[in-house]
Amino acid sequence: MSRRTALSSPMALLLLFLAAVVSTRAQTEAAAEGAAAAAAAGGEAELVLYNVGYGIELTCDLPNPTKLDVVWKKNDTAVEAWWDVRGRYRLEDGGARLVLPPKTHEDDFGNYTCSVGGASRAWRVQGNPHSKLPANTNVVEGQKLKLQCRVVGKPYPAVxxxxxxxxxxxxxxxxxxxxxxxxxxxxxxxxxxxxxxxxAAERTDAGRLVCRVNHNATFNGATVLRVKDMYAALWPFLGICAEVLVLCAVILIYERRRAKPELDDSDTDHHDAKKS
Known part of the structure; x- marks a missing residue:
């Protein structure tokens, strides 16, 4: 009887050791998942930039072993009530992925969140800004110059x-x-x-102007500024006036020369009539 007890004691100790190891590992994993969920819930929102006219994809990677429903919100409004994206979004991977297909709008920017149970994750979705200016801008010296920078991508950044x-x-x-x-x-x-x-633009103002809203030069509008002489519009008018004067002088001289032979012929005919 004592021999059986002696043989079973090491086995019992081994079983108790294995149970303790498994329990400790399970607790560690649970603690890690809880810490990750807490960090996701309390952490800062991730910045996501998208190009207007292209797609947006957000993945809710929160632990969801029991396949709970994923709740999506934009600016604290549930996905079902998104009037501005209604009919344009879709949920994939069992609701864990939010997709806005191409042709996104400027107003698709905002604060997006996904929630699973008591954990949540947040994104700050913003349009990748770029600006537009006309390729060329002309202004007359002394006049006022006004340039409008067309910005695409909300919220509008500093210019x-x-x-x-x-x-x-x-x-x-x-x-x-x-x-x-x-x-x-x-x-x-x-x-x-x-x-x-x-x-009061000056001639020395001529050059290139850039409206910068993005550190990437490709996304910044630029225009070539040309400042015209304030009398530039007067020279063509004076040239036309000179051409008209020259033309009038030519016509006048021609008419005088043509009228003189006619007058001489008329005097000759009158003199011959008196002789007869």
């Missing part, structure tokens, strides 16, 4: 105006280059600082 003179060189701050004649204003689009105003 920085840069200037490069016609001889080349590095881009510099446009307000400093045109000071004290320049100022910034809100554009017609509603972008603060999106309009550049320069009073």
């Amino acid at each position: 920085t105006w840069l200037y490069e003179n016609s001889t080349g060189g590095n881009l510099t701050d446009a307000l400093a280059a045109f000071a004290p004649r320049a100022e910034l204003a809100t554009s017609d689009q509603g972008v603060e600082g999106g309009a550049l105003l320069v009073a």
